Amino acid sequence: MVTVRAPATSANLGSGFDVFGVAFDRPADVVTVERARETSIEVTGVGSEYIPNDPEKNTAGVVASALDAPASISIDKGVRPSSGLGSSAASAAATAVALNELYGRNLSDHELVQVAAEGEAAVSGTAHADNVAPAILGGFTVVREDGVESVDASIPLVAVLPDIVISTRDARHVVPESITIEDMVRTVGSAATLTAGMYRDDPDLVGRGMEDDVVTPARADLIQGYDRAVEAAREAGATGATVSGAGPAILAVTHSGDQRDVAAAMLDAFEADGIDSRAFTSTIGSGATIF
């Protein structure tokens, strides 16, 4: 039996659509696997009633199939599904790491990222690896078609999750299919600024580098209360705020010491719109851990 914890993650960070990701300290999914003749899945925890047990529809089951590693899989969900906090990815990442250990497959972390991304493809329609990469490797990650880079960075984060459900699959349909050269130039500038900020542990640069005029505005329209919450975050000291993943969570970057104020301001903003929400404060954290 092997048990692995994999954390919530935030993908995109505004300017890095399908490329950037960060790991949180918490919340996390905890996955336990045992050898079996056929794969079966039991799900408990946050939002488990909305998650299929069918191995072909659950990211964990798709990973078991991709690794040809049948198992009894127990998932204790800490990351709410359809949150924008990499819920489906946390299960996929934890399962990939756990089955690699259980079956002695000796795959590298980078190979496991590709396996876990197959689980993501089953639920979102695309094998985007920008959540499973930080969920496995930790830190700030950059995903390309031919590989993944990861760097440890110390940046304070606040994620606020409103009581709204948005599926990644649906939110991918609003992404523009093409962009102008002017938008491309601005996006590359933002993404490079953010990356420099991560290397320098500089929340001002990271916040500035989250600016994006391409994907974020289209997704923001799906999140009731988004504009008010982002404005409140900035007024409370956030250096940047944007849609976390495909939403509805909002990710804010702060200086250390400002996290509680920023979280409170965003919670109040959603409350003013009549929406319950909860906040997670974190710094950029580690990836999947075998117990």
Ligand SMILES: Nc1ncnc2c1ncn2[C@@H]1O[C@H](COP(=O)(O)OP(=O)(O)O)[C@@H](O)[C@H]1O
């Ligand atoms: N192990 C899993 N954990 C969470 N969601 C899962 C899992 N397996 C399948 N799903 C499905 O994936 C969808 C949630 O994934 P997604 O829309 O990408 O949200 P999130 O941003 O939280 O990852 C839901 O429809 C859920 O039923």
Ligand SMILES: N[C@@H](CCOP(=O)(O)O)C(=O)O
């Ligand atoms: N790059 C993906 C990330 C989806 O993240 P999730 O946490 O909402 O699953 C996208 O933007 O579609």
